[in-house]
Amino acid sequence: MKNHDDEIIISYFLKAGVMISVSFLIVGVIILFAKNGGDGFTLTQMSSYNYALAHGIDSKSVSLGKIVSGLSAIDGLYFITVGLWVLIFTPITVVFIGWLSFLEDKNYLYVGMASIVLFNLFFAMLVIPRFIV
Amino acid sequence: MTLLLIALKFLTIVFGSIIAGFIGSLTGLGGGTVLVPVLTLFYGIPFIFAAGASLISTIATSAGSASAYTKKKIANIKIGIGLEIATTTGAIVGSLTLVFIDKHALIWSVYVIFGLVLLFSLIPTIKKIGKEVPPETKPDWSTKLFQLTGSYYDERLRKTIKYHGIRWWLGEIVMFFAGFVSGLLGIGSGALKVLGMDWAMNLPMKVTTTSSNFMIGITAATGSSIYWYEGYINLFIAAATAIGVLIGAFFGAKVLVRISNENIRWIFFAILSFLGFDMVFKGLHLINFLITFSLMIQFFISVIISIVLISLLYYNSKRKEWRKGNEKSR
Structure with missing residues (x-):
C-alpha cells in the first residue's frame, strides 16, 4: 500500500462500523428489556439457554427479510440483528478498501488476492446457507 | 423481579466478556x-x-483494536489481506465441520479439541519467550513476489524497525488451519495466526499481533455468517458479549502499545493453560470417559496443574536468562 492515507481511512471505517453496531446493540437491549422480549419471545425464554436451544430461539428464527418491519415496530431483537450484521460487514469493507487501493497502485497480484478473499466472504454469506439450511 | 434477575444475568455476561476482551486484545x-x-x-x-x-x-x-493499530501503522494490511485467502477458506471448512459435529451429537469432541488447541498454542509461546525482534534471515523468492516488507515505529525501543517476511507458502498453510480452527471453535484463533506470521514468516512480534488482530475480524465474519443461518447465535448472549468484549478490547489496546512482549506472553500462557485443561476435562466428562468427578474438582485440578506448569516454565526461562547474564559479565 503506497498511499498511507488508506490506513487512516481503514481505521475510521473500522471505528465507525463498531460504533454504529454497538449503538444498535445497546438500543436493542434497552428496548428488549423495556418490552420484556421481542419477536414473539419473552426475555425469560431467550435467557434460559437450554430452553432457547431446544425451541430454536436463535438467529435462525430471526428472519432477515423482516428487518425493516421489525425496526419500524421498535422490536429490540431486530435492532440487535442490525447491530450484529453491521459488525459482520465492518471487516468486509476493509478488504474492499484494500482492493481499491491495490487497484490504484496497479498491484494486480494483490487485486487478485483481495478478490479471492471477497469471493470467499460472499460465498459463505450467500451460497452456503442455501445448502445447509 | 424476574426482569431484574435477567438484567443481572445480562450484566454478568457483559462483565465476563470485558475480561475476555481485555486479555484477547492484549495477546x-x-x-x-x-x-x-x-x-x-x-x-x-x-x-x-x-x-x-x-x-x-x-x-x-x-x-x-485494529482501528487503533492501523492508525499507528504497525499492522501490515497488505500481508494480512494476502493471508486472508487461506483463513477465509479455512473458516468455511471449519464452520461446516462444526455443523456436521453438532448434527451428529459429537459436541463433546469440540470441548476436547478446544482444550487441546489452547494447550498446543502454548508450545510456540514458551519456546520464544523474550524475543522482541525475530532473528535475521535472508529474503527468499516469496519475499519479493508477494512484497512482504514493511516498517513500523516502536514506541518502546524508540526507533523505526524495518522487516521482511519469508516462506509465504508456509504462512498460508498455517493460516488455513487458523481459519479452520476459528470456524470450528468460534474463536479468532489469533494464537495460530501469530504462529503463522511469527514462526513461519519470521515477522516481528508487534507486526504479528497487530496484523493478526485485524485479520481475525475478516475470518470471523466468514464463519459468523454461516453460524447465523445455522442458528448458533443467541441474540441475548451475543449482544452482551459483543458490548463487553469491545469495552475490554478498548482498554487492552491502550495497554498493549506500552508493555513489553515478554509480559504479554506470560499473561496469556497462565490463563490459557488453566482454561485448556478445564475444557478437556469437561469434554471427557460429557461422555464419562476417564473424568467422572464433579465440575468443582475438575476446576481445582486444572488450577493446580496450570499453576505447577507455569511456575516450572517461568523458573526455567528465568534460569536461562540468568545464565545468559552470567556469560555476558564474564
Missing part, C-alpha cells in the same frame, strides 16, 4: 479463546451458543 487472540471457555464453564451456556456469541464478538474486538 492478539481476539477474545474468543477466553470467552468460549468462560461462557461454557462458568455460565453454563451450551457450546454452540457460546461459539456463536464469541465468534461474532471477536469481530468487535478485532475491529475496535
Whole structure:
C-alpha cells in the first residue's frame, strides 16, 4: 500500500462500523428489556439457554427479510440483528478498501488476492446457507 | 423481579466478556479463546451458543483494536489481506465441520479439541519467550513476489524497525488451519495466526499481533455468517458479549502499545493453560470417559496443574536468562 492515507481511512471505517453496531446493540437491549422480549419471545425464554436451544430461539428464527418491519415496530431483537450484521460487514469493507487501493497502485497480484478473499466472504454469506439450511 | 434477575444475568455476561476482551486484545487472540471457555464453564451456556456469541464478538474486538493499530501503522494490511485467502477458506471448512459435529451429537469432541488447541498454542509461546525482534534471515523468492516488507515505529525501543517476511507458502498453510480452527471453535484463533506470521514468516512480534488482530475480524465474519443461518447465535448472549468484549478490547489496546512482549506472553500462557485443561476435562466428562468427578474438582485440578506448569516454565526461562547474564559479565 503506497498511499498511507488508506490506513487512516481503514481505521475510521473500522471505528465507525463498531460504533454504529454497538449503538444498535445497546438500543436493542434497552428496548428488549423495556418490552420484556421481542419477536414473539419473552426475555425469560431467550435467557434460559437450554430452553432457547431446544425451541430454536436463535438467529435462525430471526428472519432477515423482516428487518425493516421489525425496526419500524421498535422490536429490540431486530435492532440487535442490525447491530450484529453491521459488525459482520465492518471487516468486509476493509478488504474492499484494500482492493481499491491495490487497484490504484496497479498491484494486480494483490487485486487478485483481495478478490479471492471477497469471493470467499460472499460465498459463505450467500451460497452456503442455501445448502445447509 | 424476574426482569431484574435477567438484567443481572445480562450484566454478568457483559462483565465476563470485558475480561475476555481485555486479555484477547492484549495477546492478539481476539477474545474468543477466553470467552468460549468462560461462557461454557462458568455460565453454563451450551457450546454452540457460546461459539456463536464469541465468534461474532471477536469481530468487535478485532475491529475496535485494529482501528487503533492501523492508525499507528504497525499492522501490515497488505500481508494480512494476502493471508486472508487461506483463513477465509479455512473458516468455511471449519464452520461446516462444526455443523456436521453438532448434527451428529459429537459436541463433546469440540470441548476436547478446544482444550487441546489452547494447550498446543502454548508450545510456540514458551519456546520464544523474550524475543522482541525475530532473528535475521535472508529474503527468499516469496519475499519479493508477494512484497512482504514493511516498517513500523516502536514506541518502546524508540526507533523505526524495518522487516521482511519469508516462506509465504508456509504462512498460508498455517493460516488455513487458523481459519479452520476459528470456524470450528468460534474463536479468532489469533494464537495460530501469530504462529503463522511469527514462526513461519519470521515477522516481528508487534507486526504479528497487530496484523493478526485485524485479520481475525475478516475470518470471523466468514464463519459468523454461516453460524447465523445455522442458528448458533443467541441474540441475548451475543449482544452482551459483543458490548463487553469491545469495552475490554478498548482498554487492552491502550495497554498493549506500552508493555513489553515478554509480559504479554506470560499473561496469556497462565490463563490459557488453566482454561485448556478445564475444557478437556469437561469434554471427557460429557461422555464419562476417564473424568467422572464433579465440575468443582475438575476446576481445582486444572488450577493446580496450570499453576505447577507455569511456575516450572517461568523458573526455567528465568534460569536461562540468568545464565545468559552470567556469560555476558564474564
